[in-house]
Amino acid sequence: MQTLIIVAHPQLAESSTQQFLRRGAELVAATWHPLTQNFTIAAEQSQLQAAQRIIWQFPLYWYSAPAMLKAWQDQVLTSKFAIQQQALAGKELGLVVTTNTPARDYQSGAAEQFTFAELLRPYQALANKSGLHWLPPFIVHQFSYQTDIQQQQLLIAYQQYLTLAQPATFAERQQWFEQRLQQMIAQAPAAQRTQLELMQNELINKRDDLAELRWTVEQMREADD
Amino acid sequence: MQTLIIVAHPQLAESSTQQFLRRGAELVAATWHPLTQNFTIAAEQSQLQAAQRIIWQFPLYWYSAPAMLKAWQDQVLTSKFAIQQQALAGKELGLVVTTNTPARDYQSGAAEQFTFAELLRPYQALANKSGLHWLPPFIVHQFSYQTDIQQQQLLIAYQQYLTLAQPATFAERQQWFEQRLQQMIAQAPAAQRTQLELMQNELINKRDDLAELRWTVEQMREADD
Structure with a gap:
């Protein structure tokens, strides 16, 4: 299983959550690919084609990914590549989303009003359109409030998310x-x-x-x- | 009613739909504000505060706005400004979304699987969080396939969307x-x-x-x- 993790975080070096998750990715030999402003479309497309499982990993900014991931989507996932050629069909798409808001807030009537299933619909629609198999998203709530044991459990669950057939x-x-x-x-x-x-x-x-x-x-x- | 239209289109000059809508905006004296890569956060925030109705107008790219709008959101709508200070509370937020896909495709079981109400949840969640009153989105399907009369009707409906109390x-x-x-x-x-x-x-x-x-x-x- 070749897993490609596309990390979209504007201040990646300062994110302790991302540095922590990175160790988990390394332990299972997943490819860690942090996005920057500059990328080559052809190189990104080849890397996607080499992977079996594609992960978009990002902190939730205004209920979706930071703009850098959208810029990458808009440019790399051209209609020709992703829709007409169905170049990614049969692969898997998973999201790893970090947020400082507790899980209980994401429901109707609660502070955030909507569930993660609802908020992530645009990504699920993209998966449908591209023939990608949509994995259950992996949401990390309030990482910095977790105890050491909770964080270790998270690290195991994350490694399993990257490698095991889903849902496991x-x-x-x-x-x-x-x-x-x-x-x-x-x-x-x-x-x-x-x-x-x-x-x-x-x-x-x-x-x-x-x-x-x-x-x-x-x-x-x-x-x- | 001061309406501010924030237009996010990477090839605005070449978009006949946007040029057509622009005439409608001018007829009702709404402010037409095309986004570019460069903007000043403070100036954008003042312009938002001067408006009563804020419109985000964009073509649908991968089931949400082009990256340039997300970049603007991530930078202009800071937590301090939009959440802690609730600087936009009481104003209205409307979306004008153009797409080349027919309306019948946006339902469960159809080609796009999801409704626009579902796909636009992240924007609605943003409105909730910022105290903005969420207007029913204005969706333009397949503008270039419309007859002259349909386009004129669209222009009237668009002008009403910009100015009338909604839903009218x-x-x-x-x-x-x-x-x-x-x-x-x-x-x-x-x-x-x-x-x-x-x-x-x-x-x-x-x-x-x-x-x-x-x-x-x-x-x-x-x-x-």
Whole structure:
């Protein structure tokens, strides 16, 4: 899976959220492509064609991406390229959107009035028109208010968003995590290895407990029918 | 009513639709303000504050405005100005959007999948946040395919959109038209005046017929109850 992350942030170097996410992108070997004012249309188009999953990552400015992404869209995604030739058809389009507003504000009657599904319609319409498969958007609310543990969980969810088939099931996400842990153990120095192996055992036990619990619930449901 | 039309079109001089609409804007003395790459934030903010009705007028590029409008929004509508100070609260925001796609394509299941109401949510959310009163958007579909008469009707509807309280009733739109005709008669040379006065009589007679017809319908409804 070749994932291309197009990052549209006017002050990228100063954004701690983006720097944090960048580490996650590097861990899964996704291409990190920050937009600038200057780009070559042909080069951008080739890069898009080489990718399987395209991510537009940006802070929400006035309920859409910063102008630099729109300028890039208007110029790179020409009618000929994206619509007539359907050059991107069959690829996936995902959005990673950061906002300082809490999730509860995005609903009818709340402060922001509209849901993210509604606000991101123009991007979904673009995906439809270009034959891109639209992924469920990945929204990061109030990153700076999150605890260390929440941020680590976010980093894992982000890596999974970049690499796993979407939407990913619980089992797929767990399997992904176990594989990553196995890699870490293989690369870890001997002193840490024992501790990591203990974690791994714990995780596998929990998975077995969970499978057993699910089976019990299913049995109870069948008995009810 | 001071109406400010902010026109965002990258090739404004070549757009026959925009040149046509411009004549309508001039007839009702609305301010025609084409955006360029260079603007002064303070000057733009003052101009907004002087207006009562603000119009963003643009061709639809990838289901929203061309990047030049977003760049202007991101820079001119600062959080301080538009949100904390609520500098635009109580004013009106209208959109005039041109597209080469027919109206029937904008619905679920049709080619574009979404309605204009859905696609323009980010602008509506901006209006909510800034205390702007959101006007029903004015959408121009396939201008170049319209007949001369359709284009003249569009020009009248556009002028009414710029000046009348929105949404305008049928009676208000008719009254507006009669007033415009009265002005034309006063300014016309004697040779044309008779013809225009005949048109005016015809129009007033039609209005009286219409009023009588409405009264009859009301009476019938009352009899039914």
